[in-house]
Amino acid sequence: MTLTVRRSQDRGFADHGWLVARHSFSFADYYDPSHMGFRSLRVINQDLVDPGMGFPPHGHRDMEIFTYVLEGAIEHRDSLGNHAQLKPGQIQVMSAGSGVRHSEYNPSKTDRLHLIQVWIQPDRPNLRPRYAEWKPTAEQLAAPKVLIISNDGREGSAHISQDADVYRVKTAAAGTVSHELRQGRGLWFQLIGGEVEIGGVTLAPGDALKSEEPGSFAFTSAGPVEALLFDLA
Numbered sequence: 001m002t003l004t005v006r007r008s009q010d011r012g013f014a015d016h017g018w019l020v021a022r023h024s025f026s027f028a029d030y031y032d033p034s035h036m037g038f039r040s041l042r043v044i045n046q047d048l049v050d051p052g053m054g055f056p057p058h059g060h061r062d063m064e065i066f067t068y069v070l071e072g073a074i075e076h077r078d079s080l081g082n083h084a085q086l087k088p089g090q091i092q093v094m095s096a097g098s099g100v101r102h103s104e105y106n107p108s109k110t111d112r113l114h115l116i117q118v119w120i121q122p123d124r125p126n127l128r129p130r131y132a133e134w135k136p137t138a139e140q141l142a143a144p145k146v147l148i149i150s151n152d153g154r155e156g157s158a159h160i161s162q163d164a165d166v167y168r169v170k171t172a173a174a175g176t177v178s179h180e181l182r183q184g185r186g187l188w189f190q191l192i193g194g195e196v197e198i199g200g201v202t203l204a205p206g207d208a209l210k211s212e213e214p215g216s217f218a219f220t221s222a223g224p225v226e227a228l229l230f231d232l233a
Contacts, residue, residue: 003211060096068168072088078131093133093149094131146168149165168229177218180216187210189203196225
């Protein structure tokens with residue numbers, strides 16, 4: 001099995017005072033030509049946002065964007081008229097399409113906001129902008145591996161316009177989570193919390209690995225784990 005590891009400390013780093021960010025791929029002032037993305041996956045940012053701070057209204061286009069809340073809450077407003085606050089384990093999904101403006105803030109006066117934001121390139125330009133939310137059911141909360149993003153909305157997942165399946169991996173105890181990668185597809189595994197062993201490689205929080213070799217992948221942990229798993233065309 002061919003695995004390529006991306007260690008947490010090798011990611012891009014930015015400290016803006018109110019915002020501390022880690023970038024898996026080139027983003028803003030961080031540029032690394034060897035890490036521009038993986039297949040349709042273009043951005044994975046892990047952000048810590050101070051209380052009351054955030055991103056004022058700004059524009060996007062031709063990108064499928066989702067935000068996964070880890071701690072605190074995020075307040076979203078956009079030019080489509082959407083306004084919502086999301087909490088840990090919940091996801092907001094926005095197709096920027098032909099163009100949309102939005103803002104994202106930490107509404108708390110005391111608690112920090114911790115999030116993962118992901119950008120995936122759509123399968124075609126100039127889509128109609130849209131917004132959706134994914135909130136887990138009790139059954140999904142208890143499942144160690146749940147499909148949260150897909151191009152067809154199956155299994156209660158949120159829809160994006162790209163052949164990309166994204167799973168939330170979350171376990172409360174030791175165990176193994178498996179994934180079968182089909183021929184012609186690529187896997188990216190982004191570990192958020194806990195430690196995972198796969199193929200003789202140990203991953204720590206913030207580490208990631210990728211592979212384009214089809215087969216069965218078994219992620220084994222000795223304790224609780226949280227991660228995102230991407231299966232990409």
